[in-house]
Amino acid sequence: MFPTADPEEPEFFAEYSEVVTKNTMTIKDFETKQAELLQQPDLRAAWAAYLSRFPHISEYFRTAPQYQHQISVVNGKKTGSDVNLYKVFVEQCYNLLRKGGMCGIVLPSGIYTDLGTKSLRELLFSQTRIHSLFGFENRKTIFEGVDSRFKFVVLAFEKGGTTETFPTAFMRLDVNELDTFPRQGALPLSVDLIRRLSPDSLSIMEFKSELDVQIALKMLEYPLLGETIAGTWNLGLTREFDMTNDSKLFDSSPGPNRLPLYEGKMIHQFTNHWGKPRYWVDAQAGRAAVLGRKQDTGQVLGYQRYRLGFRDIAANTNERTMICSIIPPAFHGNKIPTVKIFDDQGHQLISYPEQLFLGAIWNSYVIDATVRMRITTTLNMFYIYQLPVPRLTASDSRFEPIVERAARLICTTPEFDELARAVGLRNHQDGATNEVERARLRAEIDGLVAQLYHLTEEEFAHILGTFPLVPEPVRVAAQNAYRDVTLGLIK
Numbered sequence: 001m002f003p004t005a006d007p008e009e010p011e012f013f014a015e016y017s018e019v020v021t022k023n024t025m026t027i028k029d030f031e032t033k034q035a036e037l038l039q040q041p042d043l044r045a046a047w048a049a050y051l052s053r054f055p056h057i058s059e060y061f062r063t064a065p066q067y068q069h070q071i072s073v074v075n076g077k078k079t080g081s082d083v084n085l086y087k088v089f090v091e092q093c094y095n096l097l098r099k100g101g102m103c104g105i106v107l108p109s110g111i112y113t114d115l116g117t118k119s120l121r122e123l124l125f126s127q128t129r130i131h132s133l134f135g136f137e138n139r140k141t142i143f144e145g146v147d148s149r150f151k152f153v154v155l156a157f158e159k160g161g162t163t164e165t166f167p168t169a170f171m172r173l174d175v176n177e178l179d180t181f182p183r184q185g186a187l188p189l190s191v192d193l194i195r196r197l198s199p200d201s202l203s204i205m206e207f208k209s210e211l212d213v214q215i216a217l218k219m220l221e222y223p224l225l226g227e228t229i230a231g232t233w234n235l236g237l238t239r240e241f242d243m244t245n246d247s248k249l250f251d252s253s254p255g256p257n258r259l260p261l262y263e264g265k266m267i268h269q270f271t272n273h274w275g276k277p278r279y280w281v282d283a284q285a286g287r288a289a290v291l292g293r294k295q296d297t298g299q300v301l302g303y304q305r306y307r308l309g310f311r312d313i314a315a316n317t318n319e320r321t322m323i324c325s326i327i328p329p330a331f332h333g334n335k336i337p338t339v340k341i342f343d344d345q346g347h348q349l350i351s352y353p354e355q356l357f358l359g360a361i362w363n364s365y366v367i368d369a370t371v372r373m374r375i376t377t378t379l380n381m382f383y384i385y386q387l388p389v390p391r392l393t394a395s396d397s398r399f400e401p402i403v404e405r406a407a408r409l410i411c412t413t414p415e416f417d418e419l420a421r422a423v424g425l426r427n428h429q430d431g432a433t434n435e436v437e438r439a440r441l442r443a444e445i446d447g448l449v450a451q452l453y454h455l456t457e458e459e460f461a462h463i464l465g466t467f468p469l470v471p472e473p474v475r476v477a478a479q480n481a482y483r484d485v486t487l488g489l490i491k
Contacts, residue, residue, distance in 0.1 A: 007054050009034070016043055026278065027247045058083050066095050072118035074200050074382065079115050086111070090120055094128070097159040102131070109135055109151035112204040113374060115382045121202045124157055125191050130166035131156040132182045135206065137317075139173050149317050151376055154178060165190045170206035170373075193217075198374075198386050200226060205373040206316070215459050216370065219388045222453075226385030228344055233354050233391055236340040237381045240290065240302065240332040241281070249289060250279035257283050259303065264311035264335040267325045269363040270409035270442070281331045303331050306419050308339040308355040310362065314379040316372035319469035322379070324362045326355060328415040337381055352422045353394060353403050360406040361389055363442075364449040365478060369463045390452060401491060402448055405441045408432045439477060444490050447481030457482065 061083045134154040167186035258280035268274040310324035341351035392399040411420040412431035450460040464475040
């Protein structure tokens, strides 16, 4: 949709074969069809010519002196190295302006959210005066051939000076509002607030009202997950197998000594049974791949433990955006990043209660609402590290009620017996399989989490109202659970 300086294999071969589609073909089917198509000399020559362009283009945009803000540095690491041409246009527009010159440009919403555009945001904040930022969705097909859920932004800035506060609007549907924006319908955002909410990435949250800002400030009572906190548990995130580069390890059928390969679409909130596996991995071959050059001393690796994982393919227009669950011992694809828990010295902990607690917090409406203000289509790790989450442990009376309810929702099959016993249940038979009971437990978790963040009833009702696709009875149950927690009826 928006040109990059990297080759797009499915898009190229789709021009030569109706069979090739990016979304419906498996990796192995695509590789088979690709090899078949490349038997044609003319197509093979076209493919080679296509590939030959990219190294030169990428190297130019990474090294040319007028493009110093295409790659960002976050926590000492470079990010955004894939060159996207809309980023190039933004920087070149800045270069071409005289001091006091104005630019108005239509861009993908990634300009204010993505980690790879952090350096451009820093440029805009520190060397321009942002006059307005108007975000809108393509629901009314303003751009033909573009997904209706795709988000754009109309950005206006003046070269020179700095930005302290600027008018914003997000998730708008009618571009006619631009006739009166920012005189009407604008929410002012301060750069200082952005730095507090997203200190590493400077991502801009999609606030719609002053109440959204008020809730975000209240949640900052707790540290961001990316911070290392002494005396408690700390978070690490990791990916295991790349669905493309490691595909040689994947078998399309189960077999002796094979473990399933989990993908994001196989899980939903509090369940790992949302979808069936497409691939399995031989345990010995998978172990060797995970270890790489490390010596195998019989150490317990991630695939041998229960792990909290989340879908990184998400959208803030879906019914729910943050979707996670505990997964039994298995291998994971790169679209389901998983959690490691460490102490403040960097030593990994066996942390089943903490993972259950964290999973319950993530699946709550409170956290889901703040995630929805940050992302477009991908829930990258850096968004997770920017979430404010209490680091409670078993010594806090608010910890166990949330852990126990999360365990009963997850531990419903024999594969979770060990996890159930680790948190005080007898086995999976203590799990909740009745849908009415599961709904009650989920509502109670939401009420407990809302109280954990000290939200008022009005603030929690406002959050629930940002989930229009969730059935009203479900939202009402969460609101009622909040009241019961307030009255001491739920503990």
